[in-house]
Amino acid sequence: MPRGPSLTAEWVCLLRALERSRPEPQRILDDPLAVRFLRPSLRLVLRGLAAPTTRRLLPGELGYLPTGLFADFVAARHRYIDDALVAAVGSGIRQVVLLGAGYDTRAWRFAAILGDRPVWELDFPPTQARKRRILAQQRDLRQDRVRFVPVDFANEDFAERLVAAGFERGHRTLFIWEGVSMYLDEGTVAHTLRVLHALGGPGSVAVADYWHAPLGHPAWVTAQRFGARLFGAIGEPLRFQLDRVRAEAFLARHGFHLDERVGSKSLAARYGQGRRLLYAPLFLTHATAV
Numbered sequence: 001m002p003r004g005p006s007l008t009a010e011w012v013c014l015l016r017a018l019e020r021s022r023p024e025p026q027r028i029l030d031d032p033l034a035v036r037f038l039r040p041s042l043r044l045v046l047r048g049l050a051a052p053t054t055r056r057l058l059p060g061e062l063g064y065l066p067t068g069l070f071a072d073f074v075a076a077r078h079r080y081i082d083d084a085l086v087a088a089v090g091s092g093i094r095q096v097v098l099l100g101a102g103y104d105t106r107a108w109r110f111a112a113i114l115g116d117r118p119v120w121e122l123d124f125p126p127t128q129a130r131k132r133r134i135l136a137q138q139r140d141l142r143q144d145r146v147r148f149v150p151v152d153f154a155n156e157d158f159a160e161r162l163v164a165a166g167f168e169r170g171h172r173t174l175f176i177w178e179g180v181s182m183y184l185d186e187g188t189v190a191h192t193l194r195v196l197h198a199l200g201g202p203g204s205v206a207v208a209d210y211w212h213a214p215l216g217h218p219a220w221v222t223a224q225r226f227g228a229r230l231f232g233a234i235g236e237p238l239r240f241q242l243d244r245v246r247a248e249a250f251l252a253r254h255g256f257h258l259d260e261r262v263g264s265k266s267l268a269a270r271y272g273q274g275r276r277l278l279y280a281p282l283f284l285t286h287a288t289a290v
């Protein structure tokens with residue numbers, strides 16, 4: 001990790017904010033709070049990408065390049081987890097933990113649905129500190145919606161800290177692990193899953209996404225190589241890949257039953273309204289602790 005706050009957390013936040021520049025019926029996701037977490041330079045990028053002139057210069061979907069395909073995936077990934085949260089609350093989940101939360105705003109966007117269910121956010125300390133500084137300026141957002149636990153997953157154990165912050169062991173929990181596993185090594189990913197299993201117990205749900213080797217056209221391979229270099233250059237190298245066909249066995253080894261595995265095609269079918277481009281070498285899993 002870099003010494004400062006995660007840049008990738010801000011980038012995906014930018015892509016969520018960008019989704020708002022689409023006409024409402026075309027949006028995959030509606031996160032009105034995302035823009036508040038962007039630094040001035042990224043707000044300028046957002047304005048540039050969302051400007052009607054940019055759209056006119058580049059036809060149709062290309063109007064959203066260079067964020068392009070990945071932007072759609074990020075929006076759809078977030079929407080999938082939004083839907084999973086609503087379903088989990090409906091099925092009796094009692095608490096929610098976001099691991100590597102970044103600038104996630106679900107605790108506020110879903111305040112009415114979450115009711116008095118507690119929400120914890122775990123994150124790399126500098127990322128979390130930046131989020132808290134920005135949050136402290138948002139008078140209209142209840143500050144006590146989230147309990148914050150700073151942690152470096154690669155070097156620290158978070159179970160005791162979470163319990164010290166009020167987490168109830170054995171209460172059915174929704175764990176959200178979005179856009180994080182790829183930055184950790186395999187041992188840390190496996191250990192984290194085991195800890196989640198032990199913390200939440202049977203019936204708890206973990207929704208996560210994983211990076212895999214790109215398939216198909218060589219353009220994807222080149223794009224992924226370029227992406228991997230870029231992430232490395234900003235101090236957030238991609239470390240862990242999970243082959244899609246291995247996902248079920250990998251999760252089972254750590255106590256989770258795979259309920260669903262969702263890749264770009266399924267996301268496009270579900271949220272893309274038949275025409276959005278969604279390719280990214282990532283897939284989501286929805287899994288239940290057994």
Ligand SMILES: C[S@@+](CC[C@H](N)C(=O)[O-])C[C@H]1O[C@@H](n2cnc3c(N)ncnc32)[C@H](O)[C@@H]1O
Nearest residue numbers: 006008009100101102124127152153154178179
């Ligand atoms: C791409 S961002 C995703 C943020 C958020 N989940 C989202 O989807 O908007 C990656 C997140 O993982 C966190 N992260 C990466 N490595 C970490 C580590 N070793 N310990 C704690 N957090 C880490 C970063 O601080 C950042 O918030």
